[in-house]
Amino acid sequence: MKKQTGENGLNGTIPDEFGWLSSIRWIDFSNNPSLEGSIPTTIGLLTNLENYTITNSSFDGTLPREIGNATALVEIHANSNRKYPDLFVFVCS
DSSP: OEEEOTTSOOEEOOOGGGGGOTTOOEEEOTTOTEEEEOOOGGGGGOTTOOEEEOTTSEEOSOOOGGGGGOTTOOEEEOOOOSSOTTOOOOOOO
């Protein structure tokens, strides 16, 4: 399943319930400058997630450690977040 929400004028925050979409493989929240807040820890429940894109939005905070549970994850694109453009640093081990 692919969830294309880029450039859709979304606003607010990502609800915790988003983590219940267990079969989702690709998420694009890019280019939604009114989408803000932190990334919910339930992202770790998305074990089939391969690509996660949140560029050019207004997210803050850090990527939650639980994202490491998304074992199929290959790509994260988190640059150019308007509020904290350089805050997203992710270390894989």
